[in-house]
Amino acid sequence: MPTPVRTLALSPRATATGRALAAAARRRGLGCASLREWRAPERPHTIGSLYAGPLFADAVADGLGLGLLEPPMDWLAALPYELTGRHIECTTVARARTLRRPAFVKPPNDKGFPARVYPDGSGLPGPDAVDDDTPVLVSDIVSFTAEYRLFVLDGEIVTGSRYAVRGELDVVRLERDPLQEEVLGFASQLFAPGAPPLPSAVVVDVGTVDGRWAVVEANHGWASGQYACDSDAVLDVVLRAACPAAEVRPRDTRFLRQVTRAVR
Structure with a gap:
């Protein structure tokens, strides 16, 4: 009997990132299904990943048998001032x-x-x-001049995009941005030995404040918009960040999201 094709599940809310990920999934032979209700389907056995907002993910992840990775709540506060600028x-x-x-x-x-x-x-x-x-x-209150989104897998930045300039949406692929090397050089410090740990699949936003680089925040790999990032690389992060619970890597078990509040 052939192995069932694994499926990427999407929330009922259609988004540009969801559509791009669906196309990327189909290109590599994966299935894709938009869930219609705030609960797992009766036969979720082939669903191997999820792209959705936190509320919807909390409602369906257990029923789908998925483990969701998330950054530690205190990760940003644990960084030194030199990396946050505030x-x-x-x-x-x-x-x-x-x-x-x-x-x-x-x-x-x-x-x-x-x-x-x-x-x-x-x-x-x-x-x-x-x-x-x-x-x-x-x-502290700061104003970021430019902001960048980076999708990270195993400590490597696999794709990135600028998404804002002076608080206004301004999207361009990272490789077309003149500050690409500075972005990558700064962000590499976040995954150096001794840095506060993050899941193996995660999204990190960085930017400039008063002419210096600073971390904006870390985000869920399974819920972040891709902006101008490469869809295939984003999908790689999503597939790791939301995967069957039995397949969560030992180093990532400490980053599993715990559903502690009621969902609809």
Whole structure:
């Protein structure tokens, strides 16, 4: 009996990245299916990966038998100032509500509330909307001049794209950007020996602040938009970042996403 063709599952929400990944999957002989409901299908046995937002992924990953890799919540805060260009703390939303100064506040790995500059902690969602112990990143306010998205597999940047200049969408393939070598040189420090660890498949955003390079954030490989990145290389990252739970590599088990909140 022939081995069933593995399928890449997509969320019901159509996106440009989802369409590009579907085409890349079909080019290499993989199946592709858009899931229509916020639950796993009754026969998910051939689904081997997933591209979707965190809420939808949380709703279906267990039923699909997938393990989802994500960056540690405190990864950005664990980096030295030389790599971030700003002071960053990983704390709880309850503590962040006590802030009496402006700060940029965001959930580390989700979009449970808007990531933006808050004049002080009083503007954050209350306990009726977000649990007190919800992790958040609180950072100094900076303005990135240019921002780049990098898809990384086994510590190697496999494709990249500029996606913004001065806060406005400005997309170009990394190899066409005059700062390509600077981007790659800076980002390589994030995967050098002794750097805070990341999953083997991950997305990292970097940029420039006041003429120096800085890390923006790390993102899920299975949920990040590709901008002008190479679709085949992005698919390689997705297939590792969301794979059958039994196939998660031993070094990546510590990066498995835990679903701890209710989903619809």
